[in-house]
Amino acid sequence: MSVLNIRASVEELNRVSAFVDEQLEAHDCPFKAQMQIDVAVEEVFVNIASYAYAPGDGEASISVEFPEPGGEGPDRPCVLIRFEDAGVPFDPLAKTDPDVTLSAEERAVGGLGIFMVKKNMDEVHYVYEDGKNILTLCKYL
Amino acid sequence: MLNITKNANGEELQINLEGRLDTMTAPQLEGELKTDLGGVSTLIIDIEKLAYISSAGLRVLLSAQKIMNKQGSMIIRKPSEEVQEIFDVTGFSDILTIE
Numbered sequence: 054m055s056v057l058n059i060r061a062s063v064e065e066l067n068r069v070s071a072f073v074d075e076q077l078e079a080h081d082c083p084f085k086a087q088m089q090i091d092v093a094v095e096e097v098f099v100n101i102a103s104y105a106y107a108p109g110d111g112e113a114s115i116s117v118e119f120p121e122p123g124g125e126g127p128d129r130p131c132v133l134i135r136f137e138d139a140g141v142p143f144d145p146l147a148k149t150d151p152d153v154t155l156s157a158e159e160r161a162v163g164g165l166g167i168f169m170v171k172k173n174m175d176e177v178h179y180v181y182e183d184g185k186n187i188l189t190l191c192k193y194l
Numbered sequence: 195m196l197n198i199t200k201n202a203n204g205e206e207l208q209i210n211l212e213g214r215l216d217t218m219t220a221p222q223l224e225g226e227l228k229t230d231l232g233g234v235s236t237l238i239i240d241i242e243k244l245a246y247i248s249s250a251g252l253r254v255l256l257s258a259q260k261i262m263n264k265q266g267s268m269i270i271r272k273p274s275e276e277v278q279e280i281f282d283v284t285g286f287s288d289i290l291t292i293e
Contacts, residue, residue: 063217063218066216066217066218074292084276085275085276085279088245088246090277091246091248092246092247092248092249092280095216095217095248095250096248096249098216099250135278153283153284153285154285154288155285156289157256157259157260157263157289158260160256160289165252165284166249166250166251167250167282168284169248169249169280169283170282172284173283
């Protein structure tokens with residue numbers, strides 16, 4: 054498992070994406086899955102950077118793991134990406150999904166981020182534990 | 195990184211995007227559109243070389259679509275399979291005119 058501890062700031066997004074991509078490429082992750090994971094990672098990290106510690110500053114931790122199938126995780130090859138922050142408790146999964154059938158005029162600009170995470174990942178889990186928000190993304194490979 | 199090239203021809207404006215349209219680069223395109231859409235009746239956005247789009251990028255496209263609905267039309271050209279799939283899951287395929 055690889056871990057990146059980093060300032061929760063939008064300016065660090067490129068480093069976060071590069072860290073995750075490096076792990077995915079080392080495991081020959083298919084391009085399409087990599088792009089879907091990149092989108093999810095961006096949405097989650099930008100959320101943490103924008104809201105977890107606002108208006109102050111704080112840290113986030115991102116870990117990437119390729120568990121052996123049949124262990125505690127899913128019984129198939131996958132990547133687990135875990136985000137931790139010690140900011141305000143916030144369950145991003147509690148939000149209602151936007152209505153994606155509305156026209157351009159009816160659509161709000163925004164509110165799509167977490168929806169895209171859910172759509173692009175196979176499993177998303179949230180838990181608040183020991184003063185930390187822990188969001189785990191799972192993508193089958 | 196995002197490269198933006200523009201070709202203006204009368205009331206038609208074509209914008210070619212190359213690279214990534216994400217949280218970091220979306221403001222760049224938003225700024226360009228803010229200054230360039232006056233008097234434009236046809237906006238063509240060629241994304242053949244766009245490798246990646248996140249919700250921040252979708253937001254900018256939606257804003258542009260709303261502006262162009264009032265003054266003409268907007269066409270998105272040549273999305274990659276991966277970008278097309280992002281449009282599909284978010285319902286943007288129904289909002290945007292994609293060729």
